[in-house]
Amino acid sequence: MEEQLKTGTTTVGIKCKDGIVLAADKRATAGHMIVDKRAEKVHILSDDFAVTIAGTVSDAQLLIKLIKAELKLKEVRTNKRASAKEAANLLGGLLYTNIRRMSMLPGIAHFLLGGKDSSGVYLYDLFPDGSVTNIRDFVSSGSGSVFAYGVLETQYKNDITTAEGIKLAVKCVNTALQRDSASGNGVEVVVVTEKDIKRVMSKDVEVSLY
Numbered sequence: 001m002e003e004q005l006k007t008g009t010t011t012v013g014i015k016c017k018d019g020i021v022l023a024a025d026k027r028a029t030a031g032h033m034i035v036d037k038r039a040e041k042v043h044i045l046s047d048d049f050a051v052t053i054a055g056t057v058s059d060a061q062l063l064i065k066l067i068k069a070e071l072k073l074k075e076v077r078t079n080k081r082a083s084a085k086e087a088a089n090l091l092g093g094l095l096y097t098n099i100r101r102m103s104m105l106p107g108i109a110h111f112l113l114g115g116k117d118s119s120g121v122y123l124y125d126l127f128p129d130g131s132v133t134n135i136r137d138f139v140s141s142g143s144g145s146v147f148a149y150g151v152l153e154t155q156y157k158n159d160i161t162t163a164e165g166i167k168l169a170v171k172c173v174n175t176a177l178q179r180d181s182a183s184g185n186g187v188e189v190v191v192v193t194e195k196d197i198k199r200v201m202s203k204d205v206e207v208s209l210y
Contacts, residue, residue: 009041010144010176011052012152012169013112015123015137019162019193020114023169024052025144025177026186026204037185038204046071048116049087050190050197054142055109055128059098063109067091084115084122088132096130110141114192121192144176151175162191166200 011024024041027034039057044050045068053060070090074082082090091111098107111126112135125133125141133139138156140148151172160168166189173187189201 008143008180009054010142010148010173010180011041011054011110011112011140012148012172013052013114013123013125013135013139014152014156014160014165014169015121015135016160016162016165017158019165019191020121020123021162021165021169021189021191022050022052022112022114023166023173023187023189023201024054024142025173026188028057034185040188042188042190042199044190044197044199045087047197048081049084050114050192051091052112052141053109054111056107059107059109060111063091063094063098063111066094070094081117083117083119084113084124085134087115088113088122088124088126088134091126092130092132095126095128099128099130112139112141114190114197116192116194116197121194140172142176144173144180147176147179148172162193166191170201 008029009025014021022042026039028036028039042052043064071082108128110128113124113126115122123135125135125139138152155168169189170187186204190199
C-alpha cells in the first residue's frame, strides 16, 4: 500500500515583474508504474487563479472541485471576486482539513497558486499540512524539485520578465526530467498576469527505448 501511495512530479512557480509563471511535467506514477503520460498538473481555476498539483491525484482533483465551488460561492455571496490572499487561505483551509481526516489512505496534496486581484499578482505555496506561504521569488514542489531548485537558485533574477520566466520554468522541468524517474513525458506552462491567465505551452515528450 505504501508503494502505491508514493507519487512524483515536478512543479515550478516563478514570480516575475509582470506576472506569475506556473509549470509542471506531465507524468503520473503509482510506485514504479507510469499510469498517465498526459496528466494535467496545471489547472486554471477561474479568470483570476491557477494552480499546480503534486501528491495524491484523487485528493488534488477533489480539492480543485471544492476550491472552484468555494470561490464561486464567495463571489455570489459578497458580489465581488475573492482576493489572491482570500483564495490562498480558502485552499489552505481545505488542505488542513484534508490531511487531518481519518482515512486508510492519507490525503497528501501540494499546490502552488498563482493569482491576480486589484492589487497585483501573487504566488503562494500551499503545503499539504495547510500552511500558506506568500512566495516573492520562486518555489518548486514534487520529487523533481531538488533538481529544479538547482536551476532556480543559479539563474533566477529579481527583474525577470514572464517571457524569460517561461524559458526558465521549462529549463527547470527539463532538468528534472533528466534525473527524476517520477517526472517526465512533457511540460505545460500557464502564465498569470494582471490582464489574464493563459496556457502558453503544453508539449509532449516521447522517449524511445530503441
